[in-house]
Amino acid sequence: MDEKRKVSIAVVKRLPRYYRYLSDLLASGITRISSKELSTRMGITASQIRQDLNCFGGFGQQGYGYNVELLYNEIKKIMGITTNFKTVIIGAGNMGRALATYPNFEKRGFELVGIFDVEPSLIGGSVKGIKIMHLYTLEKFCVDNKVDIAILTVPHDRTPEVAEYATRCGIQALWNFSPMDLKVQNGAIIENVHLSDSLMVLGYRLNEKRES
Amino acid sequence: MDEKRKVSIAVVKRLPRYYRYLSDLLASGITRISSKELSTRMGITASQIRQDLNCFGGFGQQGYGYNVELLYNEIKKIMGITTNFKTVIIGAGNMGRALATYPNFEKRGFELVGIFDVEPSLIGGSVKGIKIMHLYTLEKFCVDNKVDIAILTVPHDRTPEVAEYATRCGIQALWNFSPMDLKVQNGAIIENVHLSDSLMVLGYRLNEKRES
DNA sequence: TAGATTGTTAATCGATTAACAATC
DNA sequence: TAGATTGTTAATCGATTAACAATC
Numbered sequence: 001m002d003e004k005r006k007v008s009i010a011v012v013k014r015l016p017r018y019y020r021y022l023s024d025l026l027a028s029g030i031t032r033i034s035s036k037e038l039s040t041r042m043g044i045t046a047s048q049i050r051q052d053l054n055c056f057g058g059f060g061q062q063g064y065g066y067n068v069e070l071l072y073n074e075i076k077k078i079m080g081i082t083t084n085f086k087t088v089i090i091g092a093g094n095m096g097r098a099l100a101t102y103p104n105f106e107k108r109g110f111e112l113v114g115i116f117d118v119e120p121s122l123i124g125g126s127v128k129g130i131k132i133m134h135l136y137t138l139e140k141f142c143v144d145n146k147v148d149i150a151i152l153t154v155p156h157d158r159t160p161e162v163a164e165y166a167t168r169c170g171i172q173a174l175w176n177f178s179p180m181d182l183k184v185q186n187g188a189i190i191e192n193v194h195l196s197d198s199l200m201v202l203g204y205r206l207n208e209k210r211e212s
Numbered sequence: 213m214d215e216k217r218k219v220s221i222a223v224v225k226r227l228p229r230y231y232r233y234l235s236d237l238l239a240s241g242i243t244r245i246s247s248k249e250l251s252t253r254m255g256i257t258a259s260q261i262r263q264d265l266n267c268f269g270g271f272g273q274q275g276y277g278y279n280v281e282l283l284y285n286e287i288k289k290i291m292g293i294t295t296n297f298k299t300v301i302i303g304a305g306n307m308g309r310a311l312a313t314y315p316n317f318e319k320r321g322f323e324l325v326g327i328f329d330v331e332p333s334l335i336g337g338s339v340k341g342i343k344i345m346h347l348y349t350l351e352k353f354c355v356d357n358k359v360d361i362a363i364l365t366v367p368h369d370r371t372p373e374v375a376e377y378a379t380r381c382g383i384q385a386l387w388n389f390s391p392m393d394l395k396v397q398n399g400a401i402i403e404n405v406h407l408s409d410s411l412m413v414l415g416y417r418l419n420e421k422r423e424s
Numbered sequence: 425t426a427g428a429t430t431g432t433t434a435a436t437c438g439a440t441t442a443a444c445a446a447t448c
Numbered sequence: 449t450a451g452a453t454t455g456t457t458a459a460t461c462g463a464t465t466a467a468c469a470a471t472c
């Protein structure tokens with residue numbers, strides 16, 4: 001009895017954006033907002049906002065609009081920010097260490113519980129008070145700690161094996177920073193970040209602008 | 213006389229992916245490929261591949277398929293990888309320094325020419341052989357060097373003013389890492405990265421999977 | 425040549441936008 | 449109550465997929 005159909009990925013990808021705007025509204029003391037007013041701020045249509053939100057429920061009120069705090073908390077729940085995902089970083093290089101100190105992740109409900117690497121000179125060190133451990137101890141670590149997510153910031157050529165190992169340890173979600181499409185393994189969920197892809201799109205758009 | 217209509221952003225965003233797959237094919241010594249075979253590897257339809265490529269020209273040959281090296285070089289040109297964009301990093305914190313050492317950017321035609329910050333303890337130091345300079349010297353630096361792109365890895369609250377300053381210095385493209393939608397200023401092109409948005413989507417999908 | 429595979433047009437699908445009755 | 453604005457259905461738009469004639 002699967003009564004509600006799956007929300008499209010296009011909608012899901014807009015949710016963090018709604019969350020950011022609502023957070024800003026809340027911070028500036030605005031308590032109610034109409035889809036019309038929000039659409040002006042976000043640069044999308046009011047129709048789209050109402051359609052998107054109605055995938056999850058009727059959070060508004062006719063003639064009034066939306067209560068900012070209520071809507072903010074609803075999206076917080078929908079996005080799982082209240083879940084407190086236990087997260088490990090695999091790969092304690094520059095990018096791994098940068099992500100470890102990224103302040104936004106904790107605010108969004110992601111708790112860093114461990115950092116792993118294979119490089120002897122790094123192991124035993126710590127980032128943000130969290131010890132860097134040897135990757136081979138991840139399996140034991142996952143038995144003791146219920147790890148939800150692994151952030152993969154490992155060299156390109158090691159990524160597939162590390163991903164495979166992480167999922168074998170029972171980690172169900174991978175956030176991959178290598179410039180490759182990691183294939184789903186052992187049923188794990190994967191988000192590929194592809195920073196250089198994004199930069200290449202910027203380059204394309206810059207050339208396009210200059211040519212016009 | 214604008215005879216060719218603008219390529220949709222959906223297509224442009226797939227180009228780096230084609231580029232990666234072709235690079236891999238080239239590395240493994242495969243010299244020709246059909247849209248059918250490539251579609252299997254990439255997990256998209258052959259129709260989409262042919263449609264996408266034909267936005268830019270007819271690179272294939274009936275009965276044969278595509279020459280891998282030729283197609284690779286065409287996409288390289290289309291994406292502007294041959295352009296060698298001069299790039300500066302603004303914000304020499306953890307993320308800025310991590311990006312400075314990210315090996316893929318140079319390979320993709322982005323040359324790091326300067327790093328800027330306002331923090332006195334950082335200025336004078338260097339990353340990857342490139343001196344960290346005071347942000348207020350950026351204007352002069354841009355007069356002496358033709359800077360194409362600024363990578364913004366500055367704190368959230370300083371981002372709008374820094375972006376505005378960078379564009380006033382004549383920089384036409386910004387790659388923004390702050391969790392906010394930077395508005396186009398002085399006609400500059402902007403790509404927002406939004407790492408925490410991506411992580412939140414991963415969290416949503418993980419919850420969704422667990423609930424099913 | 426015959427088989428394979430492109431380039432391109434037409435059909436389908438899904439996402440966005442418009443419209444409006446319901447109702448606060 | 450009258451005005452405003454939602455939730456939702458219908459219309460539109462654009463992107464993806466299918467089909468196939470052209471041709472290597």
